[in-house]
Amino acid sequence: MLAAMVDMMINILLFLLQLYGNSAITIQPNPDLELARSAAREQVRWAVSVVVSRNAVRIADNDVGAFPAQNRAPNEQEYQRLVDVLRVQRSAAQARARDGVAPKEVVVQADKRLSWDVLGPVMRASSDAGFENVRFVVAVTGGDAD
Numbered sequence: 001m002l003a004a005m006v007d008m009m010i011n012i013l014l015f016l017l018q019l020y021g022n023s024a025i026t027i028q029p030n031p032d033l034e035l036a037r038s039a040a041r042e043q044v045r046w047a048v049s050v051v052v053s054r055n056a057v058r059i060a061d062n063d064v065g066a067f068p069a070q071n072r073a074p075n076e077q078e079y080q081r082l083v084d085v086l087r088v089q090r091s092a093a094q095a096r097a098r099d100g101v102a103p104k105e106v107v108v109q110a111d112k113r114l115s116w117d118v119l120g121p122v123m124r125a126s127s128d129a130g131f132e133n134v135r136f137v138v139a140v141t142g143g144d145a146d
Contacts, residue, residue, distance in 0.1 A: 047105040047135065048089040052122055054111050059085045073117045079125060086129030104132040 051058040057065045064085050065078040074082065086106070093102040106126045110119055123134050 047103060047107040048086065048093055048131070050086075050106055050108045050122060050126070052108060052110040052114060052119060054113065057082065057122060060089050068114060068118045071115055071118065074121050079121055082122065082125035083128045086126055086131065090130050104130060105135060106131045106133070107135050107137060109137040 049060055052068060055066065055069045056063055057068060059082075062085060064082055065074055067074045067078055090102070090104070096102070108119075108122065108126075110122075126134055
């Protein structure tokens with residue numbers, strides 16, 4: 001009887017570890033980006049990826065706009081395309097989610113030399129597409145986060 005109970009507890013433990021376990025996600029920064037630096041050590045969770053380089057905006061390997069190349073805010077048509085592509089990616093993430101509820105989170109890789117005129121509308125488009133959290137990928141420095 002005791003052996004069966006221990007076996008059951010081990011199975012539950014393994015199930016919970018699999019369900020809630022953390023695994024590192026490796027994100028390869030876009031080669032034409034100069035990332036901001038941070039001492040934070042929090043692991044990145046999987047989310048819809050947005051790359052904002054000095055040349056273009058890419059969402060999940062799709063070119064969405066070239067307005068960063070002119071260092072300007074997107075026009076109305078470019079902004080709507082950002083929102084539409086982000087909505088499609090959010091729907092795709094929801095379809096892939098195991099429990100049907102995908103995190104409403106977007107991970108942004110942005111060049112630290114970009115102006116707010118370029119980056120601000122990308123963040124606003126993420127919100128308009130239904131994402132609640134915007135996280136930024138940074139290069140890790142040697143210090144510890146407080």
